[in-house]
Amino acid sequence: MQLNHAQRELTVKIVYYGPGLSGKTTNLQMVHQRTASDVRGRLLTVETHDDRTLFFDLLPVFFSTANGFKVKVKLFTVPGQVIHNATRRIVLQGADAVAFIADSRRSMGPDNNAYWKNLLENMRENGLDPAQVPVVIQYNKRDLPDAKTDAEIEETRKKGKEPVVGAIAIRGVGVLETLHAVLQVGYRAIDARAGLTKNIGLTEREFLGQVFANIDTTGTELEKAFPPRKVEAK
Numbered sequence: 001m002q003l004n005h006a007q008r009e010l011t012v013k014i015v016y017y018g019p020g021l022s023g024k025t026t027n028l029q030m031v032h033q034r035t036a037s038d039v040r041g042r043l044l045t046v047e048t049h050d051d052r053t054l055f056f057d058l059l060p061v062f063f064s065t066a067n068g069f070k071v072k073v074k075l076f077t078v079p080g081q082v083i084h085n086a087t088r089r090i091v092l093q094g095a096d097a098v099a100f101i102a103d104s105r106r107s108m109g110p111d112n113n114a115y116w117k118n119l120l121e122n123m124r125e126n127g128l129d130p131a132q133v134p135v136v137i138q139y140n141k142r143d144l145p146d147a148k149t150d151a152e153i154e155e156t157r158k159k160g161k162e163p164v165v166g167a168i169a170i171r172g173v174g175v176l177e178t179l180h181a182v183l184q185v186g187y188r189a190i191d192a193r194a195g196l197t198k199n200i201g202l203t204e205r206e207f208l209g210q211v212f213a214n215i216d217t218t219g220t221e222l223e224k225a226f227p228p229r230k231v232e233a234k
Contacts, residue, residue, distance in 0.1 A: 001096045001190045003200075010200065011072045012190065013094055014182055017119050018101035019111040020080025023140040023169040027101060028077055030175040034216045035061065063210040067201040073183070073211060080115075089122045097134045097186030099178055104139035104153070104166070105146045134185035138178045140167045176212075176220045183208060 002011040016024040025045065032043045041060035061073040076095075078088040092098075100119065102112040123130045137160075139153050148156075150166070157164040163181045167174025187196070187207050196202045212226035 001094075001194065003194055007070075008068055009070045009072070010196075010202070011074060012096050012183075012186060014073065014075050014097050014099065014186060015092055015095040016075065016077040016099045016101055017088070017092070017115070018080065019103060019108065019115045022080060022101045022103045022108075022112075023138075023167070024077040024080065024101045026169040027099070027138070027140075027167075027175050027178065028075055030169060030172045031075065031179055031215070034172075034176065036214045036216075039063065039214045061211060061214065063214070065200065065202045065206060065210070069200050069202060071202070071207070071210070075179075085118065085122070088118070089125055092119075092122050092128070093126050095128065095133060096190055097136070097182045099182040100135050100137045100162075101169075102137060102139050103141050104148045105141060105144055106148060107146055132189065134162075134182075134189050136163045136165065136178060136182040136185060138165045138167050138169075138174060140169050140174070142166050142173070143168045143171075172219075176215065176217060176222055180208065180212070180222055183211060 001013070002009075004010075016027055018024055028043065029045075032040060039062055041062075061075075062070065064070050076091050078084075078091045098119065100116065102108070119135075120130045123133060137156070139148065139156075141147060153164060153166060163185065165174050165178045165181055167178060169175050184204065187204050191197055191204065196207075197204075209226070212222060215226070216228050217223045217226050218228040
């Protein structure tokens, strides 16, 4: 989180983390597609021969609060391949919250666990306290054979403190719900630390409302809370 009182600007950083090909890039692509073109930045993607994302995808969403603060929400993904660990560590620097994108197939359990441990290690390497950086877990690829059952995912939810969302990112299912969850826990962590409500008059309701006012929520669980704004295809 970067809070610049002189320029009246707040920047919130969200990082999507997880194994290679778990759906991190797909999540950002879907968010970008559903975000109004007048408030979204360019989605930057680098394809490589061994991973779909070498560095990061960047999506800045801009809005101004009632008190005149300019808020930027930046979404990043990290590369999933093992050899890119140094890049993952760099991208993770300064993260306010993390969306951990797991592959829900049982066969991917070891990979999910390895990258979870890698996330915690890289947090510590960056001077981040894993107990203080909120994480939301998305179980993606729920439509594939060998995917964990809803009951199994519910067990995971009960065991940990992290919010858990089921998803089929390639169809857009669970993508905005994951974004909402990670922005919510991120806001709460920043508010507890920096007093956003007290110091700049930015409440959780305004923060989430401003972001999702610019996103087409049609067909998602967020549709009632945040009535859809139609986004023109580009």
